[in-house]
Amino acid sequence: MFKVLIVEDDPKIREIMLENIERWGYEGSYVEDFTQTLNTFIEFKPHIVLLDINLPCFDGFYWCNKIRELSKVPIIFVSSRNTNMDIIMAMNMGGDDFIQKPFSLDVLMAKIQAIIRRTYSYTSVESDVVEYNGAILNLKDSNLMFNEEKVELTKNEFKILYILMKNNGKVVSRDKIMRSLWEDESFVDDNTLTVNINRLRKKLSDIGLDDFISTRKGQGYIIQ
CATH class of the missing domain: 3.40.50.2300 (Response regulator)
Incomplete structure (x- = not known):
């Protein structure tokens, strides 16, 4: 509707x-x-x-x-x-x-x-943004906004944050995140994922989103 x-x-x-x-x-x-x-x-x-x-x-x-x-x-x-x-x-x-x-x-x-x-008529009716607790992920230009601050994300950082925000409140396994990135022909091994997560956390912290992504040991990551 x-x-x-x-x-x-x-x-x-x-x-x-x-x-x-x-x-x-x-x-x-x-x-x-x-x-x-x-x-x-x-x-x-x-x-x-x-x-x-x-x-x-x-x-x-x-x-x-x-x-x-x-x-x-x-x-x-x-x-x-x-x-x-x-x-x-x-x-x-x-x-x-x-x-x-x-x-x-x-x-x-x-x-x-x-x-x-x-x-x-010929396009999807999905929203251009994903929002959670004031953090706004723009699907058109891969930027994240929070409290009037904006940060640019790399392709992999954007995909990681997108899947976590779409599944907010649920633990997303490392395997599921890596499979999502592989679908775009970007080979990401376990070490590369860790590096991307760390860089993403640093960017989030720079705009006031400390501890936005939590680690669940042996399970994966969660935004809640």
């Missing part, structure tokens, strides 16, 4: 949007705490975002830019601010479309459907 996230401060407009989105068979949700807009986006993993410009704390341009640092998910601005400069700013920040308030619900749903068809 396609998921739509609403970032709108007016409760009445928000409820009308949500009602129509769900009526059309999509799963809808909205931001309640606007200081946590990015975290809500990461947790909900929407396929499309409806974003107002005038918001508490930070405006829609700010949140659009933050989302674009992590994802290429389609963003439709829905706003009463309709000057040429507002529209240009919205597009330059990474918006895919702009709807002026007051708007027609039929037009809104038609635009949502059109963007979903264009974006997801």
Whole structure:
């Protein structure tokens, strides 16, 4: 089911949007705490975002830019601010479309459907990020972010962290990690895996993620 996230401060407009989105068979949700807009986006993993410009704390341009640092998910601005400069700013920040308030619900749903068809007809609908306890692994550029700090990972470091974060709370054996790396034709023996794990831990520690990866002696590694 396609998921739509609403970032709108007016409760009445928000409820009308949500009602129509769900009526059309999509799963809808909205931001309640606007200081946590990015975290809500990461947790909900929407396929499309409806974003107002005038918001508490930070405006829609700010949140659009933050989302674009992590994802290429389609963003439709829905706003009463309709000057040429507002529209240009919205597009330059990474918006895919702009709807002026007051708007027609039929037009809104038609635009949502059109963007979903264009974006997801021939591609996977998986999220562009994996998140755990504030650590955000970007699947597009192999970067890890934590508390506004970013670190670049090597190919093997990325694959190791990806499999551990996808299985958070579970012990992943060394053999399973090595098999995952071998699938990409990168031969990794036991010693090489240890070196990669140590380098990865150092990078995690540099951005404040001390002890993010734990060793289970005789079993493997776990993130919890």
